[in-house]
Amino acid sequence: MQQHALLHELSRMSARVGRNILLVQGAGGNSSIKHGDLLWVKASGTWLADAEHKDIFVPVSLGMARAALAQGDERVPLASGAGTTLRASIETSLHALMPHPVVLHVHSVNTIAWAVRADAREEFARRLDGLAWRWLDYHHPGLPLAKVVNDALAKDRLDVLVLGNHGLVVGAETCAGAEAMVDEVESRLALAPRSTIPADIDALRSISAGTAYRLPKDPQCHSVAIDPFSRAIATSGSLYPDHVVFLGPGLPVLEQSEDLRALASRMQADGLPQPVALLVPGLGCIVRKDASDGAEAMLSCLALVTCRLPLTAQVRYLTQENESALLNWDAERYRQQLTADRGPD
Template structure:
């Protein structure tokens, strides 16, 4: 079946947004356009950055998706005549209930840095003045988040949603308008990152010798360990879902004299996998040799967020029950598998 021409606008916009690490990392984020009763939405595990090069969108029945949402069903029915081996995005229900023709959900670094702060309400209100926006607390992605958004929209229309410990959602009449709105919010919420000492490459090489780990390629990531504030922030808890999915809860750091081998053995004794990434205080960050491209992207995202958080900011981390819900979620296991195959 021939695809509508308007889908090309969605592809172009999605690819631009997907290639901006300040907005999207790995398979995170999603976009959609409503054309009649067909909701074209990004597939789970697909990368927005690939939107012009790969078939990352599938057609979902809009009325069927809304009916499924009302029934508490996360499986979204494909539109008649549409067939695909892919699954619709975990957030398809969110896209279906938003009334806007185009919906764009991004994991904006600046938005996340605001959304994890306990003191952000007044500051956000000043920066987003003139926009129709709502702020929501953290909710598990998928149906719980969609229900929370539905309740929020029932109290008043909004084009912008700030999702606690998660990201940003905008709705607009066109793809260009959605992208422009995201960029306007980026301008208003922009935060200046702190700089930190460079990695101790010699020390990291010594720490990694004979292990399954190596120093992270992205030099910026080492600031998670060379900056005391960053180190404290990211080892104290998890800030947002995709960190938990691809890196595990919080980030572990080597204690004085501890080795990577001992750290991995300790995890094995507790029947946990070896940490994907480990911080070596004062030296830098290391990552497992078998880490996926998505894990590398999530580590880059984490330093971009952490370095934008003020020294005295009070942070609201994801509770342990939320972390466990994400780690034990079949939909996220599927997304990990799809992402790993990229």
């Protein structure tokens, strides 16, 4: 199959997957296809959902990518004549290492809801039995993760990687095969969400009136603040990388008796940025007026993940060292900026 046809298939599959918020949120996730020595991979900061009407894939020399990785360099240059200012995904090394023609990496809500649990390994072993899969503990995205993936692939032929506190990676011969594999894993890991009561929209509008905050676009975000267990999880730490990058470590709470303007003034006086989102217990959540689409997508993801964690779950959070590495990573600053600048669909 010619390169144009391959990219067309990749675009169609990527857009379908990217429109499913249970699989991809905002600029999260990435996909790729190999054609000869070229690896076409999603560009950093772009959205899979845009794949059919925007040029989100960039070419990388597969040989150069693997050579850079062997030398401990995660900065993978684009192939000559690429003709774009975009950068390759920060996960390009992972795609280069996987031997499959097509690789798909998603931030599956169901996978994450299992992968943040301390007791998840036995459940994964039972639910994914029969698949060529491997569990990998959390490692910083990019080169640290790629090294662990490389070690795992050196031992076994693997089609499915479950990344602790991160997501899911699958490899297949075709785009249809990769999408089918994700669907198979999803069906095996599916978790029923807890129900919740509606947000108090009038109260939230009153609290945020005349401030730098507004209501989120997605009503399901409010469940993080309304459900006591979801709120406890969300305020106790960070669950996965994009949580940290777009929402900051943990999420702060605004008690109903607190004045939002006074809180903002105190934070400004202390030289602290105003939180991207605030949880108001029992009422719902509010977000900064300048919150990016990416940040709002991550708030939706957080709601979807936390409502799938059982009340008895022992949650494993990212460490402060993990959080610091993500917040001070130039690659993530670049991706966040592109996400903030994303144009209309």
